[in-house]
Amino acid sequence: MGKLSIKLHDKCKNRKESSSWPLTKCFQHGSGRDDAIGITQEWGIDFSNLFIGHKxxxxxxSQIYHGIYKKEHAAVKFVKVRYNDQKGIPKSLLEAQFLREVTHLPRLHHQNVVKFIGAHKDTDFYCILTEYQQKGSLRVYLNNLESKPISLKRVIDFALDIARGMEYIHAQGIIHRDLKPENVLVDGEIRLKIADFGIxxxxSKxxxxxxxxxxxxxxxxxxKRYGRKVDVYSFGLILWELVSGTVPFEGLSPIQVAVAVADRNSRPIIPSHCPHVLSGLIKQCWELKPEKRPEFCQIVRVLEQLDQGCSFLPPKKLKQHPLSLRKCEDALKLFVEMRGKKLSPTDHTLCTILNACSSLAVLLQGRQVQSVVIKMGSExxxxxxxxxxDMYSKGGDIDEAQCVLDQTSKKNNVLWTSMIMGYAQCGGSSEAVELFDCLLTKQEFIPDxxxxxxxxxxxxxxxxxxxKGVEYFNKMTTNYGLSPDIDQHACLIFMQETEI
Structure with missing residues (x-):
């Protein structure tokens, strides 16, 4: 097959990006031999039927353009070899990524994986055609929300799309290795499709x-040696981003993120408004040990059960947390200014500031606020x-949380529940269950x-x-007349899935 060398005519360089033109009319064809004959023969592009629009x-x-190929919309990805080589990016790396994509993507046929159309490899450039997704990437979609509320149903739908796509990809023996919102596309029906298989x-290889x-x-x-569970970890970060509305480790450079994750085992703080079942799923997905992370087939089953639960529950919005990290910092600054003016905070203000300290995981400032609490008698x-x-539990200091409970003379269900949840969050699940049972036996606690x-x-x-979980779940209705909602159903479902 003849080699196709491409040189843009000056008239094409001067066109506006919003215009469209036949690709062949902008190219000059030379002679020679293509070094990827297999690719061009099997997945060759008929350039006479390809029109390029705006980037x-x-x-x-790479640069990605909106195109029309054989009267169908397409995404046209160009990798300019010489341009990247001048920037210090070796041709061998670009070629390897191109070959990976055209090796893996054509064999993937799933509604949640972007459809491959064709590819071409030339001396000066590489080109890959895939189906065009008019909404762009999930990153673009999330940015366009501009902090607007996102429904729990939509979060679960998005998570299901990604999980189903990844379940299929793993079943084909492929590890994506770069799963992130930029590499997930949104189609016209707001359905997600996994893309970019360059790495x-x-x-097995x-x-x-x-x-x-x-x-x-x-x-x-x-x-270290790794397997398909690296994709599960990435999925956990995407799910966190869907819930929180912010980029993971915002404000840190890539190298700082790597140090925080690898050396300190750091993870983003899960917002308190996140439903417990999603919080539990996120934590399991980003477990340090890969063997403790679930498979995508398990994640799909859990999310499907949650999706069914959402169909008969009232709509629930996952609003941006009222105390986003920046607002938490602002709240602390205002509190310091307030104290400087010798103004006395109300109990409501103290609760708000303590929640801010909890979200920021700043126990030092939290202890300083606690001293104000004690001075005012607000404990x-x-x-x-x-x-x-809650602040001490999320900060990992369960002993200090227990001290707060012990020093509170009048305990009620609010305090007992906070302490039980605190144990659960700090790895003291046995202590949480023991405390719950003890309170029921002594009738000091009625879970109402x-x-x-x-x-x-x-x-x-x-x-x-x-x-134990099944026992407690059944007691909700039989002993206390409570109707389980999505959080309790989901906890039970996830326990059952973990047993598989």
Whole structure:
């Protein structure tokens, strides 16, 4: 097959990006031989039927245009070899990524994987055609929301699309290795499709090539042996982003993220408004040890059950947390200014500031706020005490949380539930279950709200206490007349899936 060398005419260079033109009319054809005959023969592009429109996206080494190919919309990705070579990006790397994509993508046929159309390899450029997704990437979609509320149903739908696509990809023996919102596309029906297989590998033949630090599993960062569970870790970060509305580790450079994850085992703080079942799923997906992360087939089953639950529950919005990280910092600054003016905070203000400290995981400032609480005598307020317990629990200081509980004279369901949840969050699931049972036996605690059972079921979920979890779940209705909602159903489902 003849070699196709491409040189843009000056008239094409001067065209506006919004215009369209036949690609062949902008190219001069030379002679020679293509070094990827197999690719061009099997997946060759008929350039006489390809029209190029505006550039709508750009990758690290590529530009992506909206095109028309054989009267169908297409995404046209160009990788300019010489241009990248001048920037210090070796041709061998670009060629390897191109060959990976055209090796893996054509054999993938799934509604949640972008459809491959064709490819061409030339001396000066590489070209890949895939189906065009008019909504762009998931990153673009999330940015366009501009902090608008996103429904729980939509979060679950998005998570299901990604999980189903990844379940299929793993079943084909392929590891994506760069799963992130930029590499997930949104079609006209708001359905997600996984794209960009430039660094994907066969599970049995993975090399040292790696993805993006911000979504990268710790074992991959450390250069250790890894498998398909690196994609599960990345999925956990995407699910966190869907819930939180912010980019993971915002404000940190890629290298800082790598150090935080690999050396300190750091993870983003899960917003308190996140449903417990999604919080539990996120935590399991980004577990340090890959063998503790679920398979995508398990994730799909859990999400499908949640999706069914959403169909008969009232619509629930996952609004941006009222105390986003920046607002938390602003709240602390205002509190310091308030104290400087010798103004006395109300109990409500103290709760808000303690929640801010909890979200920022700043126990030092939290202890300073606690000193104000004690000075004002506000520790007697159960909601302030509950906020203190929650802050210390999320900060990993369960002993200090227990001290707050012990020093509160009048304990009620709010405090007991906070303490049970605190144990569950700090790895003390056995202590949480023991405390719950002890309180029931002594009749010091009547679980009269669903959140009480969410706390103990979360503990059972983390510890794998399936029998106990089923017992508590059944007691909700039989003993206390409560109707389980999506959080309790999901905890039970996830426990059962973990047993598989």
């Amino acid at each position: 709508f996206s750009q990758g690290a080494h 994907a590998c066969e599970a 993975c090399d040292s090539l790696r993805g993006t630090y911000r979504w990268m599993a710790p074992e991959m960062i450390k250069g 007697r307020n159960v909601f302030v005490a509950s906020a203190l317990i 709200h669903n959140i009480c059972f969410t706390a103990v079921l979360t503990a059972c979920n983390h510890a794998g206490f399936l029998d």
